[in-house]
Amino acid sequence: MCGIGGVLWKSQPATKKDLETIGSLIKHRGPDEHGIFLRDNLGLIHSRLSIIDLKGGRQPLCADNPNIVLIANGEIYNFKEIREQLNLRGRDTCTLSDCEVIIHAYLEFGLDFIQKIAGMFAFALWDGEKRRLLLGRDRLGIKPLYYLERDDGLFFASEIKALVPFMKAKEIHPPSLVEGLQNQFSSGRNTILSGVKRVLPGEMLIVEQGQVRSMRYWDLTRTSPIKIDYNGAEEMFSSLFETVMVQHMRADVPYGVFLSGGVDSATVLAMISRLQTNKILSFSVGYKGVEMKDELDDAQRIARLFNTEHVPIVLEANEMFSRIPHMVWSTDEFMWDYACLPTSFLAEHARNHSLKVVFTGEGGDEVFAGYGRYRKTFVECLVKKMANPKSGGFRTRGRWRNPWPRKVFGDKLAQFSKSYKTPFINAWSCTPPAWDYTKKAQYTDIVTELPEDLLVKVDRMLMAFGVEGRVPFLDHRVVEFGLSLPRSLKIRPHYGKVFLRRWAEKDIPMDHLWKKKRGFHVPIGEWLTGDFLNRLEEKLLQNKAIGNWFQRDGIRELFSAQRAKKKASREIWGLMHFAIWHNLFIEKSCSVAPSTKEDPLEFIS
Incomplete structure (x- = not known):
């Protein structure tokens, strides 16, 4: 398990400084050791958490071919089985690292190699002969990988914060912000930072001749x-x-x-x-x-x-x-x-x-299928589908309940107020017509x-x-x-x-x-009270970022509802989280991690 990152400039050499900038922001992911690779316009950096082959698994890995260089985050769980297959085909590994099999599988099977590996992973593989960079992410998206395209180059890393220093302007993507507020997360290609994108689960990006193309190598809808x-x-x-x-x-x-x-x-x-x-x-x-x-x-x-x-x-x-x-x-x-x-x-x-x-x-x-939302009767499914045919009636309500989106969202958010449904509509529409409601909901x-x-x-x-x-x-x-x-x-x-x-x-x-499912609950609603709630309201009402995106009168009503025990804690928590996130990632460089013991209100300027 590790952190990875890199740069691929179009017409200038990569530098150690480029990599140190990325490395300083992912070093928490791999505190054991760090490795870099520089060649012409390519730079790769790896921060290692050593788990398998503690002495021999250092990265970047070249194995026995200096033209193929790999950095990887995660675990290839079937590496022993793959290594045995490769050995039978005449390929010998140089280390006991689980990740080395990625290189040999690529050399043996070409782009189809990714079908052979089972695990959680994000990797960057450079083929110097073909001048080809591969960026791959595991099938379920267990491991993260982000990238930023500029006119002069491509940048990628395990975490968004490592790409922030390479952004020419830090701007928020409004539909993703609405998704984050309403769904608790945003999904798909775009992130909340305009220009920073995700390598999708089950996808490998192929970067050649200055162009980026996507190869989907796993699709759960093909499951029969x-x-x-x-x-x-x-x-x-x-x-x-x-x-x-x-x-x-x-x-x-x-x-x-x-x-x-x-x-x-x-x-x-x-x-x-x-x-x-x-x-x-x-x-x-x-x-x-x-x-x-x-x-x-x-x-x-x-x-x-x-x-x-x-x-x-x-x-x-x-x-x-x-x-x-x-x-x-x-x-x-x-x-x-x-x-x-x-x-x-x-x-x-x-x-x-x-x-x-x-x-x-x-x-x-x-x-x-453990969640209650998967257990709808035939009549319930029919009614939901009639009311919301595009998503089968699944996940039609956001975390912010009426009337709060109308009262609290500012004009820049209001025009995207329904965008939070898009990921669920897109996912539901991808499923085969023959699938039942439960299977469609699981997939979504x-x-x-x-x-x-x-x-x-x-x-x-x-x-x-x-x-x-x-x-x-x-x-x-x-x-x-x-x-x-x-x-x-x-x-x-x-x-x-x-x-x-x-x-x-x-x-x-x-x-x-067979006891009733409770879930992994946290008593935030019980804790958002008293002096902390009062101080939080004051801070949010004075915060510039909150003022740019939300209506202050609506925020006042929201806090009044929480004091009256009308369950507004989710909305307030989302606003507080956004204000702190904005402070760390937009107003500051996010280069220094807060300690584990801070006053959160001091991070709402």
Whole structure:
């Protein structure tokens, strides 16, 4: 797990200074060592978090061909299997690094090589003979990769902040800002910063002769439904998931588990315990002095069941709020998921326990249909489709509920007030007509919220502390299996994720598996009160960026509603997050990370 970046100038040489500029802003992702490559107009930089082949896996990698240079972030989980295939074809690897197989696979299979590798990754591969640069991202978007095109060159990096110094002007892309406010994230090619773009999940960009073209190498809509009963599915999944877990557990350093108290992380821990005997560190989060029930007791029960060395973390409002500026800087994107805060503390504790790798249960709900929004009756689906045919009635409401968009959004945002629906409409319209509502809804979430919210949270919060997150439910082979299951194995009245719950019964108590889903909640609504709320309102009303994009009278009404306990915390949280993000990324250079203990209101100028 690492940070990568680079420059490809059109008519001038790349310099060490170019790379140092990028490297200074991604060094948190790879604190162990740094490497650079300079040749003519190309420069590559790699910040390494060493996990596999600690001594021999330094990057940039050239292997035995000096014309091919690679920098990569992530893990190629099937690298041993690929290496065996390559050896049989006469290719010998120079290191034990999982990433080296990318080079040899490219030399052996050409552009089709990316179909051979399974893992979470973002990479840049330079072919000096063909003067070709490849920028690839894994199928689900677990690892990030951004790029910036200018008339005089191309710049790319693992995080947006590393591209900011190369922007000639820092301007906000209004539709992405609306998406960020309404959806909690923005998705697709564009980011909130005009000109900074994403390499999409399942995509490889090919840069040749000054032109950038896209190659889609994976498309989940090609997944065909299978007719299968539970017994057949159980046999198929047991073999598949064991293979996936064995490959994901490959590491030359210890690893731990984040336990949420739910089904997914418990299932991952059960598989780890089945496949190895070392005592595992596990971590969970709860909250002090709140009415909302946390998941500490459930997580502790699972930890005892599998005899982990368990670390419960109990957080209070003050320490959570003092983490906000660091969280906003780390998040990089304008993405205001409450769960980023507790995840940041989990990552910090894991690193303080000398861990570089942790497993999480992310993706289980999307892949096996765990959310209530997937369980609509035929009549409900029909009514929703009639009301919103373009998106099948799925995800038609934003996080900002009426009347707040009309009252708070300024003129520059109001003209894009419906743009937040576009990603969901586009995703839904891509699905085959024969797919049922549940499968269409799963797919829509997998290509929108999953990569740009949940996986941003996991990647950025963990990498801010030099920790790698592994998400076995999002191995593309598991995703294809889950999506292909018949609806009857996914949902029933009052329950989702039926297949996974049944499959896990041999390891996990029934009352834990079949309890009502709670989700990874954070009591922000309870904490946005009193003096902090009053000071926040004053700061936001005086803030220039807020004044440019929002209506101050509407903001006053919003805060009045929160004081009257009318649930305006999401809207207020989004405004605060935007003001702090704007301060760090637009008004300043984002070159210095805030500490983990700051007054967030001091970052609203």
